[in-house]
Amino acid sequence: MHASTLLLSALAAFAVAAPTYPQLNVDAVTPAGLDALSDYFNKLAQKVQQSKSLAEAPACDLTKAVLPRQPPSPSSLPDPTKGLVLKHVAIGRGTQNYTCANDTAAPVLAGAVAALYNASCLAAAQPELMGPLAQASLAAGLALRPGETPLTVTARLAPSQLVVSGRHFFRDPTTPFFDLDAQPADQIGTAPTAKNNTEPAPAGAPRGQKGEAAVPWLKLLAKEGATGDLREVYRVETVGGSAPPSCKDMPASFEVQYAAQYWFYEGKPQEQQQS
Numbered sequence: 001m002h003a004s005t006l007l008l009s010a011l012a013a014f015a016v017a018a019p020t021y022p023q024l025n026v027d028a029v030t031p032a033g034l035d036a037l038s039d040y041f042n043k044l045a046q047k048v049q050q051s052k053s054l055a056e057a058p059a060c061d062l063t064k065a066v067l068p069r070q071p072p073s074p075s076s077l078p079d080p081t082k083g084l085v086l087k088h089v090a091i092g093r094g095t096q097n098y099t100c101a102n103d104t105a106a107p108v109l110a111g112a113v114a115a116l117y118n119a120s121c122l123a124a125a126q127p128e129l130m131g132p133l134a135q136a137s138l139a140a141g142l143a144l145r146p147g148e149t150p151l152t153v154t155a156r157l158a159p160s161q162l163v164v165s166g167r168h169f170f171r172d173p174t175t176p177f178f179d180l181d182a183q184p185a186d187q188i189g190t191a192p193t194a195k196n197n198t199e200p201a202p203a204g205a206p207r208g209q210k211g212e213a214a215v216p217w218l219k220l221l222a223k224e225g226a227t228g229d230l231r232e233v234y235r236v237e238t239v240g241g242s243a244p245p246s247c248k249d250m251p252a253s254f255e256v257q258y259a260a261q262y263w264f265y266e267g268k269p270q271e272q273q274q275s
């Protein structure tokens, strides 16, 4: 069946489940993006069908959410430290920024900017939608109003109903920062972090809008000054975001669109709990 037929039939199913459909910039969607969108809506339609036959709504229980992991290898990210508990799961959607010194240099990462969308319930109850949604969100483009950036966007994550729970940016070149206080009713905390470990994205990881490879998976540790007991942050299931290998024909600074899952852990490491 043609992708757009799938998309339309899935959209019809979705409209019944959720009438307040968010803005989607259909004109900006590439053929590969259309596949990502139709894949997401097909999986969503299957879930809607399944949940109709469930006696009760799926519970939103973070203890049921499982951090995505790649098969064990020497470069595998370490587990969350024992004693920490999962506090929040977000889908991040924004840009990785790069600079280029000259034509023969390699692009250098100059921070990232992303809106974080509350995916805690999705990760707990319908994890099989997480990857397809991140891919579809990259295809759909961020629904920014004039003057908005990923740091000020208020709209839901197209093509879903997820609402903003936070912002991600760099406070200085080596300090990825997370502000998860966007919702006054549920302020999760803020965390300056530092990179602890990195693992290449899997070979088949979804590429970006212009075919860019997926950025690595990361484990970050909260630095001094974190609030809300936030300790560790994982960036996994990345989509796009990588720079080209060389600066040839690239401007002095540029952005690459990406999406990723961010998993936030809180608490006290076990050694400290015994005192």
Ligand SMILES: *[C@@H]1O[C@H](CO)[C@@H](O)[C@H](O)[C@H]1NC(C)=O
Pocket (backbone or CB within 6 Å): 101, 102, 103, 104, 105
């Ligand atoms: C290009 O930039 C790199 C990195 O800054 C530098 O090492 C190199 O000398 C520069 N090459 C030229 C030709 O300017």
Ligand SMILES: *[C@@H]1O[C@H](CO)[C@@H](O)[C@H](O)[C@H]1NC(C)=O
Pocket (backbone or CB within 6 Å): 095, 097, 110, 111, 112, 113, 149, 170, 255
């Ligand atoms: C990254 O790009 C965004 C959008 O242009 C910009 O607002 C932001 O300041 C840039 N951030 C960095 C760290 O360069």
Ligand SMILES: *[C@@H]1O[C@H](CO)[C@@H](O)[C@H](O)[C@H]1NC(C)=O
Pocket (backbone or CB within 6 Å): 060, 088, 118, 119, 120, 121, 164, 165, 180, 183, 185, 186, 187, 188
């Ligand atoms: C995320 O969504 C769940 C379910 O709606 C809600 O209980 C929780 O407070 C939200 N968290 C944040 C940080 O917005």
Ligand SMILES: *[C@@H]1O[C@H](CO)[C@@H](O)[C@H](O)[C@H]1NC(C)=O
Pocket (backbone or CB within 6 Å): 081, 195, 196, 197, 221
């Ligand atoms: C990563 O964190 C662990 C503790 O969680 C620490 O033992 C290790 O030295 C850290 N590695 C790096 C490269 O920061």
